[in-house]
Amino acid sequence: MSPDFLNSLTEIVKKHPLEEKIFIVPSKRDGRLAVEALAKENTPVVNVHSKTIEELVKETVYWKLLRDGKKELPQEAGRQLVYKIMKELQAANEFEYFSSIKLTPSLSESVYRAILDIKRSLGDVTSLNTSSFQKVEKGEDILKIIERYEQSRIKEGYVDRADFIKEALSDSKTALEKQVFVFFPHDAYHPAAASFINRYTDKASVYAPGYSNLKNTEQNRQMISRDSVPAEVTVEEKMVQHKGDYSLKVAFSAEDEVNQILSHLKNENIPFDQAVIYYPNANTYHSLLYHLKEKNGLQVTFSEGVPVSYYPSGKMLFAFLDWMKSGFTFKNLERMLQERSLFEPEGVSVKKMLRILKNHGVKKGSSSYRRVIERLEETGEYPELKSWLASLFKLVPVNSRYDTVTSAQFLESMITYLKNWVRPSGQDDASCRSHIILMIEQVIPHLTYKGKAGEVIAQSEFWFSQMSATASMPKPGHLHVTPVRTSLYYHFKHVFIPGMTNKNIPGSQKEDPILLDQERTAIHHFMMTSAEHIKREAWKTASIVTCLKGKTHFSYPLMDLANNKKATPAYAFIQLYRVQSGNYEATGEDVEKALTNASSFVNEETSKVSESSWWTNVLFKNGRLEKTFYNNELFAHLLQGNRAESLRQKGELTPYDGHLNKQTALLNPLVNDQVVMSASKLENLAVCPYRYFLKDILGIEAEEDEEEDRYAWLDPAAKGTLLHAIFERFYQYLYDEGKTFQADGTMEWIEPIAKTAIEETRTILPPPNEVIYELESQEILDACYIFLKLEETFSANRKPVHFEYDFGFKERDSVSIPVGEKGTLKLRGKIDRVDKLPDGSFGTVDYKTGGTFGFDEEGFFNGGRKLQHSLYALAFELLNEADRPVVSAAHYLFPTRKGKGEQVMRKFDDQKKAELLQIVDHLTAFIQEGQFPFTEDPNDCKFCDYKPVCMRHRYDEDLVQEKLAHPDTEGAKRLREVRKYD
Numbered sequence: 001m002s003p004d005f006l007n008s009l010t011e012i013v014k015k016h017p018l019e020e021k022i023f024i025v026p027s028k029r030d031g032r033l034a035v036e037a038l039a040k041e042n043t044p045v046v047n048v049h050s051k052t053i054e055e056l057v058k059e060t061v062y063w064k065l066l067r068d069g070k071k072e073l074p075q076e077a078g079r080q081l082v083y084k085i086m087k088e089l090q091a092a093n094e095f096e097y098f099s100s101i102k103l104t105p106s107l108s109e110s111v112y113r114a115i116l117d118i119k120r121s122l123g124d125v126t127s128l129n130t131s132s133f134q135k136v137e138k139g140e141d142i143l144k145i146i147e148r149y150e151q152s153r154i155k156e157g158y159v160d161r162a163d164f165i166k167e168a169l170s171d172s173k174t175a176l177e178k179q180v181f182v183f184f185p186h187d188a189y190h191p192a193a194a195s196f197i198n199r200y201t202d203k204a205s206v207y208a209p210g211y212s213n214l215k216n217t218e219q220n221r222q223m224i225s226r227d228s229v230p231a232e233v234t235v236e237e238k239m240v241q242h243k244g245d246y247s248l249k250v251a252f253s254a255e256d257e258v259n260q261i262l263s264h265l266k267n268e269n270i271p272f273d274q275a276v277i278y279y280p281n282a283n284t285y286h287s288l289l290y291h292l293k294e295k296n297g298l299q300v301t302f303s304e305g306v307p308v309s310y311y312p313s314g315k316m317l318f319a320f321l322d323w324m325k326s327g328f329t330f331k332n333l334e335r336m337l338q339e340r341s342l343f344e345p346e347g348v349s350v351k352k353m354l355r356i357l358k359n360h361g362v363k364k365g366s367s368s369y370r371r372v373i374e375r376l377e378e379t380g381e382y383p384e385l386k387s388w389l390a391s392l393f394k395l396v397p398v399n400s401r402y403d404t405v406t407s408a409q410f411l412e413s414m415i416t417y418l419k420n421w422v423r424p425s426g427q428d429d430a431s432c433r434s435h436i437i438l439m440i441e442q443v444i445p446h447l448t449y450k451g452k453a454g455e456v457i458a459q460s461e462f463w464f465s466q467m468s469a470t471a472s473m474p475k476p477g478h479l480h481v482t483p484v485r486t487s488l489y490y491h492f493k494h495v496f497i498p499g500m501t502n503k504n505i506p507g508s509q510k511e512d513p514i515l516l517d518q519e520r521t522a523i524h525h526f527m528m529t530s531a532e533h534i535k536r537e538a539w540k541t542a543s544i545v546t547c548l549k550g551k552t553h554f555s556y557p558l559m560d561l562a563n564n565k566k567a568t569p570a571y572a573f574i575q576l577y578r579v580q581s582g583n584y585e586a587t588g589e590d591v592e593k594a595l596t597n598a599s600s601f602v603n604e605e606t607s608k609v610s611e612s613s614w615w616t617n618v619l620f621k622n623g624r625l626e627k628t629f630y631n632n633e634l635f636a637h638l639l640q641g642n643r644a645e646s647l648r649q650k651g652e653l654t655p656y657d658g659h660l661n662k663q664t665a666l667l668n669p670l671v672n673d674q675v676v677m678s679a680s681k682l683e684n685l686a687v688c689p690y691r692y693f694l695k696d697i698l699g700i701e702a703e704e705d706e707e708e709d710r711y712a713w714l715d716p717a718a719k720g721t722l723l724h725a726i727f728e729r730f731y732q733y734l735y736d737e738g739k740t741f742q743a744d745g746t747m748e749w750i751e752p753i754a755k756t757a758i759e760e761t762r763t764i765l766p767p768p769n770e771v772i773y774e775l776e777s778q779e780i781l782d783a784c785y786i787f788l789k790l791e792e793t794f795s796a797n798r799k800p801v802h803f804e805y806d807f808g809f810k811e812r813d814s815v816s817i818p819v820g821e822k823g824t825l826k827l828r829g830k831i832d833r834v835d836k837l838p839d840g841s842f843g844t845v846d847y848k849t850g851g852t853f854g855f856d857e858e859g860f861f862n863g864g865r866k867l868q869h870s871l872y873a874l875a876f877e878l879l880n881e882a883d884r885p886v887v888s889a890a891h892y893l894f895p896t897r898k899g900k901g902e903q904v905m906r907k908f909d910d911q912k913k914a915e916l917l918q919i920v921d922h923l924t925a926f927i928q929e930g931q932f933p934f935t936e937d938p939n940d941c942k943f944c945d946y947k948p949v950c951m952r953h954r955y956d957e958d959l960v961q962e963k964l965a966h967p968d969t970e971g972a973k974r975l976r977e978v979r980k981y982d
């Protein structure tokens with residue numbers, strides 16, 4: 001707290017020792033801090049109370065309103081009411097300006113804030129008119145929202161924060177003459193609140209002491225005008241006065257700044273409770289200190305608490321919402337259970353539980369879990385897991401995001417979940433859990449919103465993401481942490497202000513997107529604008545920087561690691577440096593240069609308080625990597641990583657580029673008959689041998705795309721499986737019935753087959769809603785129609801004789817393809833259909849449910865990338881060798897909207913057969929040689945799932961080509977040969 005302000009308070013308190021003194025404070029915390037500061041200075045604090053303006057307002061009219069049957073509208077209920085109103089107006093096409101805007105919880109929050117601001121400025125909203133807005137349509141829309149809001153509020157008997165002020169303004173009650181009021185500087189200015197407080201304190205004694213008498217800064221407008229004290233000194237003069245009281249430091253990162261603070265406290269033997277940290281940027285310093293608290297048991301108190309999502313209970317709440325939002329995906333449940341904060345079924349570990357669910361085919365959708373419950377009920381297996389799942393789904397208020405639910409109902413379930421399912425990790429976590437429950441319980445009776453579960457989840461998520469828990473006053477033995485914006489009234493001997501970058505200090509304020517500054521001024525000339533906010537922040541920074549008592553330590557980080565950007569010091573920091581160094585011309589760069597000697601990535605000082613700093617210090621002594629350290633076998637993997645990185649930069653194929661140096665006997669299908677290949681594996685090998693190495697040799701699974709399409713039912717794979725099943729059943733039906741394909745009437749045959757298959761799929765994979773189900777079912781039926789149209793011409797003169805002709809699966813033998821002198825290669829696969837052609841030969845058919853990209857007529861083998869057609873043709877001949885069948889063609893059919901009913905034909909003859917065998921020979925050589933180079937063509941990488949592992953794109957293209965051209969790269973030579981087969 002500034003000494004000037006504290007002196008004024010002391011004088012007032014001493015002047016009125018027995019009268020009731022009321023501090024009008026921005027928050028209760030400020031009042032308590034001021035009283036503590038007075039007590040620390042041995043000023044007798046008798047008959048002093050702290051009240052916010054809101055409390056004074058409520059004291060004046062609360063009972064009157066209660067008597068009239070009015071209820072207070074909680075903030076969250078008000079916001080949801082605005083959301084509901086906006087949704088209704090949008091649906092009824094009553095909006096002009098907001099007609100196509102995406103309605104989100106944060107938009108409704110901004111609109112609700114704007115409504116309250118307008119009400120607190122005008123008192124009576126009926127005087128608001130559209131001329132105050134930049135666009136008339138915007139004004140009209142806002143007036144419509146306000147009108148509906150007021151109607152609903154009045155009908156339900158609610159009063160919001162602005163109504164309280166309005167009521168209090170019209171009340172005649174005033175403070176007593178003998179009461180003494182002391183007005184503390186406030187951040188916000190509301191005209192109606194200003195009128196009230198001035199009227200209310202009219203007869204009493206009122207003081208409004210100045211916080212800092214600085215000449216060149218101006219505070220924002222205050223609701224009670226400040227006692228007129230002439231400005232005394234400039235900011236610079238104040239800095240000079242305090243020159244010896246502050247220190248300036250630079251650290252590499254925000255984390256290092258925090259470590260510097262801790263090591264300073266340790267080295268100087270400063271007790272934690274004599275120090276405070278004012279942080280400018282909530283996310284970085286706040287979360288760093290929270291994690292130190294959790295990980296190292298650092299005793300810290302947070303003035304504003306920490307977001308509930310930091311605590312395990314909060315995390316479990318968000319994980320539960322995510323699970324519902326995802327449509328109950330197995331992956332999300334897995335994530336939730338792996339946090340180990342849920343009560344588990346007795347005797348069934350998380351691992352086991354997940355395995356059982358996976359084995360039962362649970363992927364997504366509440367019905368897939370319900371089926372497991374039924375199945376376990378039938379078999380009597382794992383009764384604990386069955387009841388665990390059953391109770392979980394009893395608790396879940398919705399089956400899908402499209403169910404309708406009320407906010408109140410939904411939040412009730414969240415309470416039960418938190419109370420009965422979430423296991424708090426400690427005392428603070430238990431407080432966080434209780435806090436969330438309490439907040440929900442207070443709001444539930446006032447919620448009226450009813451909507452689709454997806455929306456209700458989003459509303460709840462938004463609300464929870466704004467909640468903080470475990471806020472605390474400074475405590476003995478604890479380091480206190482508070483944002484700069486609430487730091488005016490603290491009274492500590494040692495103050496640390498990290499994060500003094502030009503981005504953080506004084507900070508920025510964007511214009512309110514709902515009420516622009518110009519509109520605010522037009523609504524009421526004293527309504528707060530973004531310019532006022534900026535002025536307030538600048539004043540606060542100047543006050544804090546210059547009015548501190550005791551030792552103050554300012555610092556800033558050289559790097560903003562989150563954005564990987566260099567940071568520059570704040571103007572205030574540069575000024576402090578100029579004053580301290582006497583170099584009044586110093587620039588930001590000069591400051592950095594002068595102060596960075598003491599700071600570098602390796603910092604011996606902070607290694608005493610930080611584990612990571614200790615490690616860095618050990619590893620990088622003298623700024624150089626301490627290689628001898630690696631020789632300890634515990635860190636051999638680090639050394640290996642280092643070696644891999646440098647070898648990958650060599651212009652040859654190394655063990656880290658897929659060079660196994662012939663040690664591949666076990667992997668080689670020509671040697672090990674347990675290795676069975678498939679057409680897709682061979683194609684993968686041909687597209688990029690390195691990808692084959694990653695996928696089929698190292699067994700690395702590509703990360704699944706977790707982005708889920710909320711408006712889709714079947715993913716491409718499921719759609720493909722369904723269509724294949726329909727086409728197979730259709731031809732099997734014709735075959736069994738002895739029917740032949742006819743242009744007319746066949747839709748009547750295929751339609752019931754398709755509908756049955758669709759229904760079957762539905763029971764396994766429930767659709768998100770009926771509309772999407774209908775749309776996608778129609779898409780399947782359309783594909784059937786395209787298929788029939790295609791078949792009309794395609795099947796003329798040919799007779800389908802085999803359907804889903806598989807080999808190498810279950811009891812069916814795989815086919816052995818001869819590979820020159822080397823041996824044979826076992827192949828498995830499934831041919832969608834085999835037709836008998838008029839000349840007695842056969843034609844294989846493969847249905848493709850995607851587009852025709854990569855299947856152009858010219859590219860027969862497409863450099864080895866397309867082999868399936870010929871491999872299946874050859875396989876059919878070999879499998880039926882005894883009958884000497886001849887396959888003369890292979891067809892790809894594209895019977896979907898995406899494939900536009902196209903067909904692509906590949907002739908098959910002895911020459912193609914010979915070429916195919918050559919390609920297979922080259923491909924097996926990759927495995928035999930144990931060389932799996934990258935593809936030479938970066939176009940193959942465009943849609944590759946292995947990019948994050950392979951990192952080819954991080955290499956210089958010249959280096960890749962150098963590796964491929966190296967004389968010892970046998971694999972690359974083979975790849976060049978394969979590419980010759982167009």
Ligand code: SF4
Pocket residue numbers: 687688690691934935940941944945946947950951952
């Ligand atoms: S990114 Fe390119 S080089 Fe790497 S595995 Fe994929 S296809 Fe091969």
